[in-house]
Amino acid sequence: MSSQTASQNKEHFEINLGPQHPATHGVLRVKLLMDGEYVVDAEPVLGYIHRMHELMGENRTWAKYLPNMGRLDYLSALSYNLGYVELVEKMAAIEVPERAEYIRVITTEMNRISSHLLWFGAFVLDLGGFTPLLYAFDDREHILDLLESVTGSRLTYCYFRFGGCSNDVEDEFLTGCLTFIKRLRSRMPMYHNLVTKNVILMQRLEGVGPVSAEMCRKYGATGPVLRGSGINYDVRKNEPYSVYPEFDFDVPVYNECDSMARYMVRMDEMDQCMRIIEQAIAKIPEGPVMAAKVPKMIKPAAGDYYHAVEAARGTFAIRAVSEGKNQAYRMKLRSPTFSNLSLFQEASKGMLLADALAFMGSIDLVIPEIDR
Amino acid sequence: MAGYFTNILSGTKSLLVGLSITQREFFKKPVTLQYPWESLEMTPRYRGHIQLVKDGETGTHKCISCGLCDKGCPSGCITVKGEKQEGVKVKVLVRYDLDFTKCSLCGQCIDNCKPGAIEFSKEYNLASTRKEDFYYDLLKRLKEQK
Amino acid sequence: MDLGINVVEMLIYLVGIIAFAAGNAAYLVWVERKGAAHIQRRTGPKEVGPYGLLQPLADGAKLMSKQLIIPDGVDKPLFMVAPLIAMVPAIMIFVTIPFSDSIIARDINLGLLMIFAFASVNVLALLLGGWASRNKYAVISAARAVSQNVAYEIPMLIIAITIVMVSGSMNLKEIVDFQAGGFWNWNFLPTNGNFLGPITFVLFFICFMAETNRAPFDLGEAESELIAGFHTEYGSMGFGLFFMGEYANIVIGAALTVILFLGGWYCPFGLTDGIWWFLIKMYLLIWTVVLIRWTYPRVTLWSLLNLSWKILIPFSLFNLLASAGLIKILG
Numbered sequence: 001m002s003s004q005t006a007s008q009n010k011e012h013f014e015i016n017l018g019p020q021h022p023a024t025h026g027v028l029r030v031k032l033l034m035d036g037e038y039v040v041d042a043e044p045v046l047g048y049i050h051r052m053h054e055l056m057g058e059n060r061t062w063a064k065y066l067p068n069m070g071r072l073d074y075l076s077a078l079s080y081n082l083g084y085v086e087l088v089e090k091m092a093a094i095e096v097p098e099r100a101e102y103i104r105v106i107t108t109e110m111n112r113i114s115s116h117l118l119w120f121g122a123f124v125l126d127l128g129g130f131t132p133l134l135y136a137f138d139d140r141e142h143i144l145d146l147l148e149s150v151t152g153s154r155l156t157y158c159y160f161r162f163g164g165c166s167n168d169v170e171d172e173f174l175t176g177c178l179t180f181i182k183r184l185r186s187r188m189p190m191y192h193n194l195v196t197k198n199v200i201l202m203q204r205l206e207g208v209g210p211v212s213a214e215m216c217r218k219y220g221a222t223g224p225v226l227r228g229s230g231i232n233y234d235v236r237k238n239e240p241y242s243v244y245p246e247f248d249f250d251v252p253v254y255n256e257c258d259s260m261a262r263y264m265v266r267m268d269e270m271d272q273c274m275r276i277i278e279q280a281i282a283k284i285p286e287g288p289v290m291a292a293k294v295p296k297m298i299k300p301a302a303g304d305y306y307h308a309v310e311a312a313r314g315t316f317a318i319r320a321v322s323e324g325k326n327q328a329y330r331m332k333l334r335s336p337t338f339s340n341l342s343l344f345q346e347a348s349k350g351m352l353l354a355d356a357l358a359f360m361g362s363i364d365l366v367i368p369e370i371d372r
Numbered sequence: 373m374a375g376y377f378t379n380i381l382s383g384t385k386s387l388l389v390g391l392s393i394t395q396r397e398f399f400k401k402p403v404t405l406q407y408p409w410e411s412l413e414m415t416p417r418y419r420g421h422i423q424l425v426k427d428g429e430t431g432t433h434k435c436i437s438c439g440l441c442d443k444g445c446p447s448g449c450i451t452v453k454g455e456k457q458e459g460v461k462v463k464v465l466v467r468y469d470l471d472f473t474k475c476s477l478c479g480q481c482i483d484n485c486k487p488g489a490i491e492f493s494k495e496y497n498l499a500s501t502r503k504e505d506f507y508y509d510l511l512k513r514l515k516e517q518k
Numbered sequence: 519m520d521l522g523i524n525v526v527e528m529l530i531y532l533v534g535i536i537a538f539a540a541g542n543a544a545y546l547v548w549v550e551r552k553g554a555a556h557i558q559r560r561t562g563p564k565e566v567g568p569y570g571l572l573q574p575l576a577d578g579a580k581l582m583s584k585q586l587i588i589p590d591g592v593d594k595p596l597f598m599v600a601p602l603i604a605m606v607p608a609i610m611i612f613v614t615i616p617f618s619d620s621i622i623a624r625d626i627n628l629g630l631l632m633i634f635a636f637a638s639v640n641v642l643a644l645l646l647g648g649w650a651s652r653n654k655y656a657v658i659s660a661a662r663a664v665s666q667n668v669a670y671e672i673p674m675l676i677i678a679i680t681i682v683m684v685s686g687s688m689n690l691k692e693i694v695d696f697q698a699g700g701f702w703n704w705n706f707l708p709t710n711g712n713f714l715g716p717i718t719f720v721l722f723f724i725c726f727m728a729e730t731n732r733a734p735f736d737l738g739e740a741e742s743e744l745i746a747g748f749h750t751e752y753g754s755m756g757f758g759l760f761f762m763g764e765y766a767n768i769v770i771g772a773a774l775t776v777i778l779f780l781g782g783w784y785c786p787f788g789l790t791d792g793i794w795w796f797l798i799k800m801y802l803l804i805w806t807v808v809l810i811r812w813t814y815p816r817v818t819l820w821s822l823l824n825l826s827w828k829i830l831i832p833f834s835l836f837n838l839l840a841s842a843g844l845i846k847i848l849g
């Protein structure tokens with residue numbers, strides 16, 4: 001409605017940002033109503049890569065739905081793997097061996113770092129800086145190598161199984177993780193000097209794209225967007241799952257509500273991930289990585305189940321309704337960036353085009369997860 | 373007014389620091405791999421498309437044509453055909469087809485296979501403009517392996 | 519001077535300038551790609567020729583062999599003429615640039631004025647190109663380019679005027695000659711009466727980057743916002759000309775900075791002077807420009823204008839007054 005009245009203004013014009021546009025990182029289309037350089041209205045248009053993941057969940061057995069989890073948020077696929085296997089384990093009451101839980105945490109956190117690194121590079125690329133992207137990719141490559149040696153894949157992982165992990169990890173992987181952490185720690189000051197403290201970047205991020213805590217509540221934004229708006233909410237702390245309660249880590253929270261706050265949350269989160277991984281590697285017990293008894297055909301008792309995990313971009317939750325059959329009656333995926341994107345329309349009103357794109361970068365969109 | 377000058381100064385300093393970093397990186401060695409000229413050995417767990425395991429003793433596959441891999445595959449890309457043959461107790465595998473275009477490399481077929489008859493190959497240099505090139509006849513592939 | 523010799527000389531210079539401009543444009547692209555690659559720890563072009571040195575030729579051949587696509591509904595004459603406007607003034611400017619004591623195509627008394635006159639034609643090319651393209655991104659880009667150029671021409675001119683005041687001439691050769699004898703005589707130091715010295719040099723350098731639409735001031739072609747800005751719709755040699763024009767402008771900007779501030783072809787410490795000093799200084803500046811592009815994120819339109827109106831213009835104005843005072847005192 002508002003866009004209708006606004007478009008009657010002859011000075012305004014519409015541009016289509018996407019479906020193919022360098023800044024949308026995928027096939028997202030945003031219909032922008034512009035007044036010169038100012039955004040009057042922004043309407044995200046979805047559906048270009050809709051693959052009916054939820055419906056697929058209702059038509060496949062529980063086990064067959066596993067690989068779909070790697071295809072939602074392909075940048076932090078392991079968090080999604082984790083969310084789903086934990087849900088099914090909860091439903092079917094499967095006990096997971098301790099070692100498997102630790103491996104899950106280590107690999108998931110490594111994956112979170114790789115996701116944040118990629119975001120960091122792509123975000124600076126959105127702002128017009130090319131080089132940090134390549135540096136971040138250099139580091140990310142080490143993570144992918146490590147994860148490949150364990151999971152066998154580099155991006156769309158399908159590693160966790162109901163009751164454990166598909167294979168054990170070697171000591172080389174664990175020492176490799178520690179070496180990587182050392183490397184990343186030594187690179188962090190470089191990133192901060194090159195990017196964070198750069199005056200141009202600060203000017204572009206500070207005070208740009210304010211998202212109030214109120215707005216986050218209204219749209220259900222989670223993850224770094226929420227934590228950048230001063231709300232301390234992290235599923236790993238608030239509704240602990242797996243073995244997270246055993247680790248000592250902080251949840252970075254910034255009160256500025258601007259793009260810089262979201263940026264800092266993610267940068268600090270990488271440090272925290274490294275802390276978690278170090279503690280996990282120090283504590284990891286010996287033992288099996290697969291539960292002794294996992295039923296061949298999983299048929300959870302009828303009921304309504306919900307499980308949430310903290311993915312790299314926010315709360316990923318699944319609600320599954322079981323009728324006691326070998327497939328779900330209803331499968332609902334709550335993906336974080338779908339909610340985070342929905343506040344774009346309201347928050348971007350009146351922004352400059354360049355700021356709007358910086359803001360879009362700061363909420364870290366992964367399109368296949370929005371459009372699932 | 374003082375803020376004006378300190379802002380300019382600190383801003384300039386941050387810019388110079390940035391320049392010194394990129395200039396330093398310029399003199400370092402490239403980290404990239406010159407792909408067509410060099411390539412990496414894949415890690416043991418690397419997931420290429422699946423293939424039948426060659427049994428060291430018998431020189432053939434270990435598949436018992438139970439079809440569990442087929443049944444458990446989320447993408448339905450495996451077709452197994454076994455035949456009753458005279459003198460052999462179990463069914464004999466006559467065809468094992470993989471439609472790699474649909475495979476999601478989840479590894480459930482391998483988990484499901486009791487005798488351990490299939491494994492991931494280390495094949496990654498796959499490119500073609502024709503879909504048919506990714507329909508593999510794994511039995512034939514096994515025979516062609518030396 | 520005999521008319522015949524004059525014509526021959528003119529022809530030689532014409533060919534030389536075009537070759538210099540085109541060769542520089544082609545090989546600066548190579549430097550840019552190779553430099554960027556090594557900054558980012560990659561190798562860059564390396565397949566065509568040793569170290570990829572023949573890559574520019576391959577690129578040129580590719581660009582030329584491509585079809586010139588003219589989209590439906592563009593303003594055809596303007597669309598076709600804009601790339602030419604981007605290239606021709608750049609070549610004209612080279613005419614007045616003194617590469618050394620003897621290598622200068624036309625020694626004009628108002629050389630500096632002519633350079634600024636032609637340099638401001640460049641923005642017309644961006645405006646026309648963007649306007650004629652019938653593409654909203656291109657129009658936004660054209661509007662940005664114009665406001666950017668207006669904002670940066672002012673401090674650039676004010677600084678140039680200061681130098682003119684200091685050296686008492688608009689003839690580029692005389693400006694350089696004025697700085698003879700070692701780096702302590704150069705205009706980037708306050709010794710000649712340029713009060714703020716190095717600061718004006720940096721300011722001029724910033725202005726020149728902004729004028730040539732180089733990153734971090736590449737608002738016109740901000741690729742993550744405006745796809746490719748004013749040349750979104752151009753392909754083939756249309757794009758090629760824009761590209762060459764851009765690099766020619768960088769060479770001109772660097773050459774001008776060398777002439778105005780860094781003593782042209784004079785050796786910094788009294789050794790043999792000559793064109794090589796000019797080229798060394800110029801390419802060092804160009805390398806800085808490349809390095810800057812691959813280091814910083816892009817500024818926004820507002821901070822760009824803020825930078826100009828709140829920092830560059832006050833400083834350059836203050837410098838103008840102070841230098842005038844200084845010259846008066848020094849007599």
Ligand code: SF4
Pocket residue numbers: 422444445446447448449450474475476477478479480481482
């Ligand atoms: S890896 Fe997964 S998708 Fe591929 S054939 Fe095996 S079960 Fe099917």
Ligand code: SF4
Pocket residue numbers: 434435436437438439440441442452484485486487488489490
């Ligand atoms: S599960 Fe193993 S043994 Fe059974 S058909 Fe498949 S490959 Fe053969």
